[in-house]
Amino acid sequence: MKLAVVGGGSTYTPELVDGFARLRDTLAISELVLVDPAADRLELVGGLARRIFARQGHPGRITTTSDLDAGVEGADAVLLQLRVGGQAAREQDETWPLECGCVGQETTGAGGLAKALRTVPVVLDIAERVRRANPDAWIIDFTNPVGIVTRALLQAGHKAVGLCNVAIGFQRKFAALLDVAPGELHLDHVGLNHLTWELGVRLGGPGGENVLPRLLAEHGDAVADDLRLPRHLLDRLGVVPSYYLRYFYAHDAVVRELATKPSRAAEVAAMEGQLLQMYGDPALDEKPELLAKRGGAFYSEAAVDLAASLLGDGGSPVQVVNTYNNGTLPFLADDAVIEVQARVDKDGPVPLAVPELDPLYAGLIGHVTAYEDLALEAALRGGRDRVFRALLAHPLVGQYDHAEGLTDRLLAHNREHLSWV
Template structure:
């Protein structure tokens, strides 16, 4: 089995490598190729990756290359974890929207749209080259904004599934609180990427006992603290929202916090410099503890599980993924991409039935889905008016004066990445 990681020079990669090494019985990788145009980073990450495999006794071969076509040739699955424009672009995404009093964030709001516009054309080019190399290869997208990027891939006919680590993070957290093994926890996870709620937490599988009320009663304070949301809000909702709902439920508070301190991008950039120095240590043969602060917790477990299921291996039959709606949420178009529990196998991901969604959540889901449709259109066809319409449609922006200003700022800050600008 050959797997390729595009964006293999990312500081995330050792987390992925550690998962491949530990879970080799689930996903028996024979060849792993790390592809990245940044030769200096790739050399550091590739060296550490080989040492991790060697220390854990993994027999697989790890190679590195800047040649995308060579890297994806013959691959059974290709994982996408790229960042167009690097941390410098992310820094911009997180700062200029604040000038209008709007959240600056890399996956939602104006910053998220900027990232989508930079990313979608690049990902589609990569996917076409993967299809030419092996039309049966699966593409696993971890590149944000995952929902929009996955919709672009599926709309273009690629064999693709989107992946996010929010659900597996909740699964592990709830399992620890319940003192059970993670595989015993099944989430009723519903919504869009970075716009989801846990409406049930079941023990043993989709039909198991729902213990979410007990979790909220016994551990609500801790769960709310982790989400930086007030405990009474969780009690009133009766569900657990993802951390990203804080951008909607506490928007103005978040804007003030973002204005006060260094951006997440600045902190990550400093962390990446430290990590890359560590990766260059020839004695280091495991992922460093600092990597846990980089983000992407449990990414490796989720990626291994998904790849194994798609490639006919030992992956879990039910997994939370980003895939086509296909009537699952009847108020959305069939070709919308939703994030839900799905049956995953060699033929892809099929969403499990979802209970009718409360209007409190369905309304926001419908609104953001409409924005994502406009955002994808802007990414595919370009043009100032399409960017403006997407921003006007986004519930975190909405006002035409803000949308006008943010449109001009987005284009000015991203002109080098926009072929039409």
Template sequence: MKLAVVGGGSTYTPELIDGFARLRDTLPVSELVLIDPAAERLELIGGLARRIFARQGHPGRVTTTADLDAGVEGADAVLIQLRVGGQAARLRDETWPLECGCVGQETTGAGGLAKALRTVPVVLDIAERVRRASPDAWIIDFTNPVGIVTRALLQAGHKAVGLCNVAIGFQRKFAALLELAPADVHLDHVGLNHLTWEFGVRRGGPDGEDLLARLLADHGEAVAADLHLPRAVLDRLGVVPSYYLRYFYAHDEVVRELGTKPSRAAEVAAMERELLALYGDPALDEKPALLAKRGGAFYSEAAVDLAASLLGDGGPAVQVVNTRNDGTLPFLPDDAVIEVQAHVRGTNGSGPRPLPVPRLDPLFAGLLSHVTAYEDLALDAALRGGRDRVFKALLAHPLVGQFDLAEGLTDRLLAHNKEHLPWA
């Protein structure tokens, strides 16, 4: 089995390598190709990847290349984990929205739109080259904003699935709190990427006993603290929102906080410099502890499970993925991309099939509809460009929604992204 990782020079990659090495019985990789134009970073991480494989006794071969077409040729699956513009673009995404009193974040709000505009055309170009080189390969997208990027891929006819680590992170945390094995915890996870709620925490599987009420009663304070939300919010909602819901439920509080502390992008950039220095140590043959602070927890396990299920008989039969709605949430268009539990293994190569979802309260359905409308407009702007399309997408976003704000944010977005948006 050949896997290719586009963006293999990312400091995330050793997390992925560690999972491939440990879980080789689930996903028997014979060749792993790391693809990245950043030659110096790529060689550092490629060397560490080989040492991790050797330490774990993995027989697979790790190669590196800057040649995308050669790297993906013959691949069974291609993982895309790139950041157009690097941490410098992320820093801008987190900064200029604050000038308008709006949240500065790389996956939602105005910063999230900027990232989508930069990213969608690049990922679509990569996907077309994958299709030419390996027409049967699955594309697994871990590139944010995952929902919009995956929707672009699916609308262009690619064999693509979006992946996020929010659900597996909740599964592991809840399992620890409930003293269960992670495999025995099934989440009723519903929403859009970075806009989800856990409507149930079930023992054993989709039809198992729902332990959500017990989780909130016994561990509500710990869960709320982890989300940086008041315990009362969880009690009144009766569900567990993802931590990205804080940008909606406590927007003004978050904006005040962001204005008084270093940006996450600055923290990550400093961390990356330290990680790259560690990766260059020829004695290092495991992922360093510092990587846990970089983000992407459990990404490797989620990626291994998904690839194994798409390509064979390994991995869980049901997993949380980003895929077409196709009537699962009847108030959204069929071509919307939702993040839900889906049958992945045993679909005969047709891709994920979402599990049925109970009718959602308007409190949740309304916000999902609102953000889906924004995503429609964001994707249109990413595909066709134009200041007016950017403005309309911002005006439609529930974290913006005002004419003057949308105007000011549009001007700033275009000014800060000219090098990545030829039409601007």
């Protein structure tokens, strides 16, 4: 089995490689190809990846290349984890929206739109080349904004599934708090990528006992602290929102906070410099502890599980993925992309049934889906007015003067990445 990772020079990659090595009984890889245009980073990451496989006795071969077509040739699955413009573009996404009094964040709001505009055309080009190399290959997208990117891929007819680590992160944290094995917990995880709620935490799988009330009663303070939301809000909701909901539920407080400290992008860029220096050490043959602070926790476990199921080689029968709605949430179009529990096999994901949602959640899901419709149209067709419309539709923007100012800034900061500007 051959897997290719596009964006293989990312500092995330050793986390992924470590998972491939540890979970080789779940996903038997004979060849792993790391593809990245940054040859210097690729050499460092590839060297560590080979040492990780060697240390853990994995028999698979790891190769590196800057030639995308060669890298994906014959691949059974291709994982996308790229960042167009690098951390420099991310830092811009996190800073210029603050000038208009709006949240600066890399996956939602104006910054998330900028990332979508840069990313969608590049991902679609990659996907077409994957299809030419092997039309049966699955594309697993970890590239943000995952919901919009996955919808672009599906609309273009690609065999694609979106993946996020929020759900598996919650599963692991809740299992630790409840002192049970992670595999014993099933989350009633519903929403859009980076806009989800855990409506239930079930012991023993779908349909099992809902222990969410006990989790909140016994560990509500710890959960609230992790989300950086007040405990009384969780008690009133009776659910656990994704930590990305803080940008919606505490928007103004977050804007004030972000305006007074270095951007997350600046922190990550500094961390990446340290990590790359570590990766160059020929004695290092395991992922360093610092990588846990980089983000993407449990990404490797989720990616291995999903790839194994899609390739018919095992994997959990039910997983959280981003895929077409197809009637799961009746208030959305069938071709909206949602993030829910789904049964996954070699034919792809099929979402599990979801109970009727409280309007408190359904309303915001519908609002953000409308924004994502407009964002994808802007990414595919370009045009200042399409960018403005998408921003005006976003619940974190909404006001026309903000949308005007943000449109000007978005275009000014992204000219080199947008062919139509």
